[in-house]
Amino acid sequence: MLKKFLGIFLLLYIPLLVLSLLMLAGQRRARMVEFYEEETSVATNKTYFLSDVCQYLAHNTMYWTSIKYPVDFDPLGLDKEFLQPYLDVLKNLGFYDQFRIIDLNGEEMLRYQSNEGREMELAQSQNKVHREYVREGLKLNKGEVYLSRINLNRENGEIEQPYKPVLRSVGPIYDSNSNKLGLVVINFRMEDILKPIVSFRSKGNTYLVDSDLSIVSASTTKYSIPNEVKEFQDSLKGVYRLEDAGLQNLKDTTFISNGTIWSLHKLDLTKGALRNSAVFNEPKALRTTTDWAVVRELPEEEISKGLWPIYQNFMVLHLFSIVALSGIAYGYLKYQQTKLKLVGELKDKNESLLQNKSELEMINKQVKQSNLRLKIRNEQLEQFSYLISHNLRSPVTNMTVILDMLKKQNDVSGVQALLPKLESIASSVFNLTEDVRYYISILDRNEVDLKEINFRKLVEKVRGDFSESVLDNDNFKILYDLKEWDTIIFSKYYMKSIIHNLLSNAIRFRNKEVDSYVKFRTSYEKGKRVLYVEDNGLGIDLRRHKHNVFRLYRRFHRDISGKGMGLFLIKTLLESLDASVSVKSIVGKGTSFKIIF
Template identity: 35%
Template sequence: MIKRLSLKFVKYYLPVLILSVLAVLWIYGKERNNLTSLQQKELSNKKQLIVELLKPMIANLYYWEQYHFSENDFNPDKNAHLDKDIGDFLIGMDSYSQFRLINSAGTEVFRLNRKENGKIVKSVELQDKADRDYYRVTRDLKKNQIYLSPLNLNQENGILELPYKPMIRGVAPILDTLGNKLGIVVINFSAVKLLDLLKKDNQYPFMLLDHQGNYLVSNDSKKEFAHLIPNSGNITFKEGRLQVWDSLNTKESISLFKNGDLWVKTGLDFTNELSQTPLFQHKFADIITANKWMLLKHIDSKLINARIKREIISLLLINLLVILAIFCISFLETKTENSEREYFKALELMNNELEIKSSELENKNKILATIQNKLEVRNAQLMGYNNIVAHNLRAPTTSVSALVSMLKESKNYEEAKGYFPKLHKVTLAINTLVDDLLVYVRILNDGNQVRLENLALEPIIMASLDLNVETLDKETIEVKTDLSEWKEIEFSKIYMQSVIQNLISNAIKYRDPDKKSIIHIRTLLENNKKVLVFEDNGLGVDLNRYGSDIFKLYKRFHRELSGKGMGLFLVKTQLESLNASIEVTSELGQGTKFKILFDNYE
């Protein structure tokens, strides 16, 4: 029961399980793809943001490059007239924190600062920037070239300004109308706002790295600009995750899984992105910069799993429900099958019973058939009795009545006396007939009460032969017996004696005097039934002529030989009363063969 149940359960649940696993894999894959493309999109937006925020600076630098500064403008004592123009410009540009003009010697000649409160202040103190790297790089900028510095922290007088002020310096060369270089214009682009924007609305950790793997933006703010802050002790991204770093650098835009974590990267090459900025009359900016940034999203495997956790849980729940349902179905089905099996068993039992009953019925039918057979035999016997009474008894009685009426009408005693012997003869005949009929009727009636016993055939045959010993001695009659097939039978002794005596005396009486007589008595088994055969080589009877009359009462077929015509009639009647039967085959001059068939006898 449990085995069948679990088998059924497995059969039903296995497909569901496989589907569930496939669904999980599909969800997982889809989630990853979704996540990747989503992050990719976000990164591309951020990149766009950076580019869009930087574009105005390039335009502005170009504007100041084309401003037609004069030599005087690079003399701090003569350039006060610039205050208004540049100040107005700077006020509107709230992400610009400084505006400077630096002469060819590396000394600031004009400087506007944006204060914390947003006010623009002209700096009286001008610094010498000849040693600073941005000056050295930009010193040789040619006409129309614009330089963008790496994202740095602002330094004043060679010292990091606190709080840290991340910024990009944009530099453009200034030439006079003759093409002589006057100096450079430097605009400090405060990246605070840009970085704030980049840090905003990040569902997953966002990082901005420079081309050396330094953190510019990280969810761990301590890591930011660690390469610029002395003694910060923090390591760069490249140092921390060299493998990931190498993999990320294989492509401009890439997403990859490392130890279950998802990394999504988009590169930002300033030269490529910003050189496309149109400046003036389809002229493009010639950007000089080393800035190659990496926008990076790092999604921890735990977070990914957490994302699909809900789906997995709902799938698990569905599976649980399915398991429950399948269990119920399997249980019910098994139960139904069981009851079906029981039903079939019961049916089989009933069938068996029916078969038994049918065989019983068959037996009863057989018995009935036997009884019917018996009844038919009995009926035939009664018909025979009827015939005897009708023919054989009626004849003498009518004769008596005829004689008596003659007697009555006789004219004298002499005449009457002549009738007496006739009357006597008739009454004798009637007596004999009535006696014979009595024998017959007794057999008919005794049929069911006759005592059956186990008989040995041989003594009975011997006794019958003894009765005819005189004839047997006088004549040359050979009697052969062969009782090898069977020797004993359950039958009535009296009937058996009568049958054997009659058949032996019949064979002796109707022997052929012209040849040596042989009487052959033997037992046979035919279809497992006992058969007793009496065969002689006597006169024989023409059965075509007499047929079944041979067993009828008072039938005689041999004129020369006296016979009452009672013997075979008795034999047949006695055998039939005990469910045996007799058959005869005979040929004139050849002999006669009687076959007694003992049906239903052991």
Template identity: 30%
Template sequence: MLSVWIFYNERSNLADLELKDLSAKSNLIVESITPVISSIFYWSQYDFLEADFIPGSNSKFEEKLGNFMVGTNQFSQFRLIDIDGNEVFRIDRTDDGIQTRKDLQNKSKNGYFQKTIALDSGALYVSPLNLNNEFGKVEKPYKPVIRGSAPLFSGNGHRLGIVVINYDAKELLKSLNQELTSNFYVIDNEANYLSNSLDRSREFEKFITPDKAVGFDIDHPETWNLLKTNQKVINDDEGFWVAERLDFEEATSNLNLVKDGYAHIETENSWFLISKISNATVFAAAKNFYISLLFINFIFLLIILYVSNRETKNELIKLQYLQELKEKKNKLENQNILLSSIQNKLQLRNRQLKEYNSIVAHNLRAPTTSMSALVSMVSGSEDYDELKTYIPKLNTITSSINTLVKDLLVYVRVLNDDQVKTEKIHVEPLIRDCLGLYLEILDQTVQVELDFSSWKTIKFSKIYLQSIIQNLISNAIKYRDPAKKSCIKISTSINETERILIIEDNGLGIDLDRYDDDMFKLYKRFHRNVSGRGMGLFLVKTQLESLNAGIQVKSKPGVGTKFILTFSQNNIHHDILPN
């Protein structure tokens, strides 16, 4: 973290230093072009005559303007141009000195002429930097120039033409590239490279090949878009850019002749002064910090090793103690789980015993009472014919008691079977075997839909599961709705804690608002027009609960019934095996 902080802190410092350097370069540019503006303003106030704009009649200016040019080394041209764009007087700086040009040209199509000739008195124009053109061609060797110009008027306010001074920007650009510590660029508002320290051949390429798609905006489109929003520091994968925008009109607004209202400067000139600082430069600048950091880290490492060596024995003792605590904790947790399971089992067994007592008390009372009454009647009767009428009733009561006893034996057998054999069961073939027992399914009177996509195997009692499935399928067939095509759907689903088996039908349905509390009780029946003893659902629930599974029911009269069987995945009495 500290090394990262050092890197970003050093990068911030470099950005601040670079911004100061770019600001100084911006001031240098303004200082360099200020003489052009002052000179143009001076000559715009000169009392020119209309005759001075007749070629050959203005030789009187040669000596005066020649001396003016000698004293200003960065001025490469001085020109007077009439209102039609014709040069009428021109002095050039050449290798041989100051010379008056006789081969004058027409500049009416040039942008600086069109901008300036339309200005009012007192207005000055500063052109964008471009390469000097002579007779429609870029002059070689290339001469980067900025043109200062102003309209000229006679004493009676008649527009005579314009005065133009060419500022040779070559030395200015050269001075901007001195003592560089990073890649440096000067870019105009059209994204043209005016200066490119990384590749000098790219400078002025838009002026040289105007039909070619070149420039900073082509090389770095994302950075260019951010530059236009006046963002000063722009990050990229290789490092970061630092930029200073120079608006010539704003920068020259502090000149005295402008502040005092003598002149007004018009220009669309806007430059971006840009430095590209690589990550390698930042790392190099932060080298001393990193060396110090490594030394500090080394000292800390020695201290840590020393302390670690002293504490090793104590730590081993602590670890041994913690391991013992962990083992004891795991043992207690397992015991708690076992106790919880035993408690749940006992609670279930108590509830089942209460149900058993209730069944015995409720269902045996009526037949035994009837039996006792009939026995008394038989004992007190001496009429054989009368006795014969009691025998069928005794048989009926006896049969009822026998049936109850048999059903109770089935129930007790389930309760007492603590060692129920469980095994891995593939549910689909088991359910298909159960379905094959019913003629209504075989002859397609009842349609069956199966979906075992969620899970396919389970560890459970095969005998119990067969009994449960057969009871639920039998009920679905027995209580089907004769008014519609019967359908049984059997499917599986799963969640984090349970595997679920769903058996649903579109049969008669059950009124749960009325029968919900009696749903799984012995001898409870919900459709009087269909035969049955009311034993099936009672046995289903008993068998499921004996292996810690559960059952829920959802039903609506006239719609159908859905039984939801849940098998816990974390149950310690039976393991749910993976598919």
């Protein structure tokens, strides 16, 4: 029962499982594509934002480089008045950390820097000739702007505390005679700009990296430029090694590694959300010594969370399917069991019907056989009763006539002449009753006892009944040809009577002109035993007597005594045991009786 249940259940469930697994894989793939697209989109948008910021900062720098400064510009001396209105503007620019004018020798001519209250104030000038941004700035042509790497601000060689990420924008300045005076260097505070880049409401992490994949800012730490923060350097190396994730260079890519989706999008300073209005639509006008890229990391656990609803749906579907299919399998099994039971019952009933049919057929056959026997017996009885009534009626009618005649007789001689006739009538009635008694005694079923008979032995035994007859004479022979069969199950009493009558006829109606014989020959025809009794006697004129051969009181040879009962009895006895007899005869040649058992 359990095995069948599991069989049916699995038959239904496995295709569903395979199909749903294919669907699950499809849904998962589609969701992963969505993750890819989402991550790519987020990274791209971040780069657009940063590009716009850089454009803005460069544009802001251009403001200072586009001023025509006085010849022999001296910002803190003679030209202080010229510069004052510009410096007034500077005081309100909160995203400026430092504003400097550096001469062609790398000496700061003017230095403003923000104090703790984020107000710009004049500070002590320093020599910056060895700084990269100064070297790079001095190489700039008119109209060009250099943007430095974003790093922590350093003063006098030391990283300024608290940490302050800055981007330095550098541009060349000229006097009214177009003579190059030096550089304007603006340190932009990047903390407020970097925060929206790396902070994102969605899941996963965002990194801003530079050309060598150094992290500028990341959503995973509150520190910008974390690899410059000494106390975090060692641990950060282990945690934020983006190279290990497969990121080798700044090339736009999105891929999955160790279950984590990585998407890198490189910053293109000529493109951004505002790129149509960008000042630096010529790439060469904006110079940097680094590139930046935004990296998005969607960790495995976040992906799993994102995929969970799909798995959840899959499990709910399967839970429901298991319950439903179990019900179906159970129902089907019950249906099959009921069906099998019904089929079994039907089979039993069918077998019973078949058996009944077979019994009925057998009974029917027996009834038919009985009917046939009864019919034959009826015919025999009818014929017999007809003849008996006829032969009984004859003497009675004769007596009636005699009585009439006696009434009319006046003389004794007339009466005496009639008396012998009455005696004759009485004798004939007596003979008739003897015939009836004999016939009935033979037909009495109680005498019938079927047993195996050795045919030759029985003939030889019957032969003894004719001891004083011609059988002792060499001129009459009994011949046998019993090769086919010599025993038969039949009524010995009947068979004896049949043989007796046949032998008697053969003897009485023998042809005295020839050496007579009677031959008993057996054979099989159509699966039935057949006995031929052939003689070379006088024969019967069948043309004349064909229909009367086996009838009662029929005689065919005038000069030979007989009652005409023998063949009638033979036929009656054979038919009462389902056998039949027929005759062929040629006058003067002989007669052949064929008995089919």
